[in-house]
Amino acid sequence: MREITSDDLGDIARGAAILGTGGGGDPYIGRLLALSAVRSHGSVPLVPLSEVPDDAVVLPVAMMGAPTVMVEKLPSAEQVGLAARTLAAYLGKELTHIACAEAGGVNSLIPVVAAAQLGLPLVDADGMGRAFPELQMVLPTLYGIRATPMSIADEKGNRGVLDTVDNRWAERLARSATIDMGCSAMISNYAMSGTQARESLVPGTLSLCAELGALVRAARSENADPVERVVSRLGGRRLFSGKVVDVARRTVTGFARGEARLSGMDGDEGAELVLRFQNEHLVAERDGVVEASVPDLICTLERETGEAVTTEGLRFGQRVTVIAAPADPRWHTPEGIALAGPRYFGYDIDPIGVAG
Amino acid sequence: MREITSDDLGDIARGAAILGTGGGGDPYIGRLLALSAVRSHGSVPLVPLSEVPDDAVVLPVAMMGAPTVMVEKLPSAEQVGLAARTLAAYLGKELTHIACAEAGGVNSLIPVVAAAQLGLPLVDADGMGRAFPELQMVLPTLYGIRATPMSIADEKGNRGVLDTVDNRWAERLARSATIDMGCSAMISNYAMSGTQARESLVPGTLSLCAELGALVRAARSENADPVERVVSRLGGRRLFSGKVVDVARRTVTGFARGEARLSGMDGDEGAELVLRFQNEHLVAERDGVVEASVPDLICTLERETGEAVTTEGLRFGQRVTVIAAPADPRWHTPEGIALAGPRYFGYDIDPIGVAG
Numbered sequence: 001m002r003e004i005t006s007d008d009l010g011d012i013a014r015g016a017a018i019l020g021t022g023g024g025g026d027p028y029i030g031r032l033l034a035l036s037a038v039r040s041h042g043s044v045p046l047v048p049l050s051e052v053p054d055d056a057v058v059l060p061v062a063m064m065g066a067p068t069v070m071v072e073k074l075p076s077a078e079q080v081g082l083a084a085r086t087l088a089a090y091l092g093k094e095l096t097h098i099a100c101a102e103a104g105g106v107n108s109l110i111p112v113v114a115a116a117q118l119g120l121p122l123v124d125a126d127g128m129g130r131a132f133p134e135l136q137m138v139l140p141t142l143y144g145i146r147a148t149p150m151s152i153a154d155e156k157g158n159r160g161v162l163d164t165v166d167n168r169w170a171e172r173l174a175r176s177a178t179i180d181m182g183c184s185a186m187i188s189n190y191a192m193s194g195t196q197a198r199e200s201l202v203p204g205t206l207s208l209c210a211e212l213g214a215l216v217r218a219a220r221s222e223n224a225d226p227v228e229r230v231v232s233r234l235g236g237r238r239l240f241s242g243k244v245v246d247v248a249r250r251t252v253t254g255f256a257r258g259e260a261r262l263s264g265m266d267g268d269e270g271a272e273l274v275l276r277f278q279n280e281h282l283v284a285e286r287d288g289v290v291e292a293s294v295p296d297l298i299c300t301l302e303r304e305t306g307e308a309v310t311t312e313g314l315r316f317g318q319r320v321t322v323i324a325a326p327a328d329p330r331w332h333t334p335e336g337i338a339l340a341g342p343r344y345f346g347y348d349i350d351p352i353g354v355a356g
Numbered sequence: 357m358r359e360i361t362s363d364d365l366g367d368i369a370r371g372a373a374i375l376g377t378g379g380g381g382d383p384y385i386g387r388l389l390a391l392s393a394v395r396s397h398g399s400v401p402l403v404p405l406s407e408v409p410d411d412a413v414v415l416p417v418a419m420m421g422a423p424t425v426m427v428e429k430l431p432s433a434e435q436v437g438l439a440a441r442t443l444a445a446y447l448g449k450e451l452t453h454i455a456c457a458e459a460g461g462v463n464s465l466i467p468v469v470a471a472a473q474l475g476l477p478l479v480d481a482d483g484m485g486r487a488f489p490e491l492q493m494v495l496p497t498l499y500g501i502r503a504t505p506m507s508i509a510d511e512k513g514n515r516g517v518l519d520t521v522d523n524r525w526a527e528r529l530a531r532s533a534t535i536d537m538g539c540s541a542m543i544s545n546y547a548m549s550g551t552q553a554r555e556s557l558v559p560g561t562l563s564l565c566a567e568l569g570a571l572v573r574a575a576r577s578e579n580a581d582p583v584e585r586v587v588s589r590l591g592g593r594r595l596f597s598g599k600v601v602d603v604a605r606r607t608v609t610g611f612a613r614g615e616a617r618l619s620g621m622d623g624d625e626g627a628e629l630v631l632r633f634q635n636e637h638l639v640a641e642r643d644g645v646v647e648a649s650v651p652d653l654i655c656t657l658e659r660e661t662g663e664a665v666t667t668e669g670l671r672f673g674q675r676v677t678v679i680a681a682p683a684d685p686r687w688h689t690p691e692g693i694a695l696a697g698p699r700y701f702g703y704d705i706d707p708i709g710v711a712g
Contacts, residue, residue, distance in 0.1 A: 177529055
């Protein structure tokens with residue numbers, strides 16, 4: 001895939017929602033936004049990470065906020081451009097490439113909107129290989145790349161630039177602004193050179209999203225098991241199949257926090273799985289025992305269709321299969337675990353990965 | 357007074373604290389900060405408002421936050437310069453003058469620090485002729501002058517620029533950032549031309565502060581009543597003399613909110629006065645009847661010395677005289693009352709002014 005056309009958007013959104021591990025935004029909304037932008041401005045060139053020139057000026061663009069809000073308060077197209085243009089003006093630099101901060105149903109597609117609007121190529125990569133809830137949780141943080149100067153913009157036309165002493169402070173100040181802006185905002189941060197992008201980003205994420213999306217679609221048309229194909233492609237494992245019997249969800253401190261309870265079926269009869277999330281799934285506990293945790297991916301897929309179910313989309317009675325898949329190995333370094341491991345989120349355990 | 361030297365700072369701080377109506381910061385801290393800056397950088401030229409050229413670039417600088425916090429978490433000198441430099445860079449303009457946003461023990465002196473550091477003249481004026489708690493509450497708002505682009509900076513080195521659709525949004529976003537920054541931050545906003553400054557600012561405020569400070573000092577050395585002289589100079593009236601018998605104070609939503617109860621003496625025996633404040637005094641109720649309210653000034657002075665008592669400085673047992681003084685007439689227009697009258701602060705009454 002060397003360019004993203006309107007035909008690719010469905011698969012990318014579907015695959016991105018899987019890697020979003022419950023967060024990263026609703027793929028239906030992401031696809032609609034990108035479709036409108038590509039129809040207005042044309043296809044978006046997709047550049048492999050390895051081909052980004054050293055002196056490129058790469059700008060990630062993303063939505064920040066609670067996914068529960070984003071499904072009702074849709075971002076405006078102007079807002080995407082506003083965030084990128086505000087940061088470019090502050091930096092006083094000419095942008096050359098747009099990038100994805102994370103994989104997710106909205107956050108893999110917002111950069112397509114930005115690239116289409118600004119007439120720039122998009123880098124086939126992202127900042128984490130999944131979605132995480134806080135903005136310092138990207139691999140570039142591990143490489144000492146600063147989140148700021150960063151821009152933030154809302155749909156009303158309010159915007160700001162933050163320049164902070166570290167990436168945790170960027171998260172803190174941007175989160176408060178996001179809450180004021182109605183719990184969702186457009187951000188652009190981690191502006192970086194091509195050299196930095198090649199070093200710190202996860203290569204091929206958009207291609208992987210498109211591949212996952214296509215694979216799920218193909219399995220369905222072949223009457224094969226889409227979940228099994230996703231597990232196999234990601235090198236993951238099936239954790240649990242069951243029916244959603246309870247979801248407790250609250251939008252606090254700008255996040256969608258909560259937990260879902262699943263009652264087992266298909267070999268998991270009699271067992272219960274609890275998923276705890278902060279925008280994204282953080283831990284999966286089977287009968288009180290943690291079976292998988294961040295930084296590895298915990299994904300909830302509809303049992304029949306293989307479509308990802310976001311944490312805000314979890315509903316009583318849904319039949320889902322929960323899978324775990326390995327995160328980029330850099331997340332398993334001591335620095336990666338300190339940044340986004342279970343203890344950061346308040347679970348006093350070592351990370352429990354795909355091997356169980 | 358055509359320049360501010362270290363000898364003037366005591367009187368300016370003392371007078372500014374009176375006009376601060378309980379807010380605007382502690383005059384002791386304001387004086388110390390300015391003294392250090394003037395000693396390092398020399399005296400600050402003071403320019404009458406009428407002499408500011410049309411094309412001047414005038415930048416107000418102030419502390420934002422809860423005065424209760426500012427007395428313990430002192431602003432750093434670097435922070436003052438950081439706020440002004442950050443905004444100047446964003447505007448891409450060469451600054452020509454510094455100005456005061458409000459009158460107050462800290463906020464009349466912080467601009468002296470900024471002017472000394474940046475080697476710029478200070479305009480003898482301020483944005484309201486008193487202190488008010490929220491940043492849209494300045495006369496420039498009535499003239500359609502935008503609060504933003506504005507900068508905000510903390511003592512750790514975090515900084516930001518906000519560019520909002522109106523001045524209320526500037527208040528909202530800056531207040532959240534201030535809270536994150538520890539409930540006090542340095543801001544620079546309402547950048548304006550000389551023409552705008554002459555139209556919208558209150559002329560002569562720093563001279564008035566110095567005059568009030570000197571007059572209180574002189575009354576003491578002459579064994580005269582300093583409170584009476586302040587009342588006479590401001591064209592105000594004495595509301596109540598009494599002893600502080602109760603202070604309820606809480607730091608919420610980034611403000612020092614609360615109320616003080618005074619038990620009458622010196623002719624007010626048997627009566628009670630309640631002062632309700634949000635950083636600044638908002639209303640004074642005598643035996644349940646509002647005797648004075650915003651937008652007019654309600655000032656609490658030590659009965660013997662005439663020194664202003666800030667709302668965070670109110671203590672059980674203090675003997676104080678409460679006075680009211682008229683605000684700039686523009687605060688009494690319908691637009692002024694809508695911006696900072698009693699109803700904005702939740703009191704369902706028309707403004708009650710100095711005439712009672």
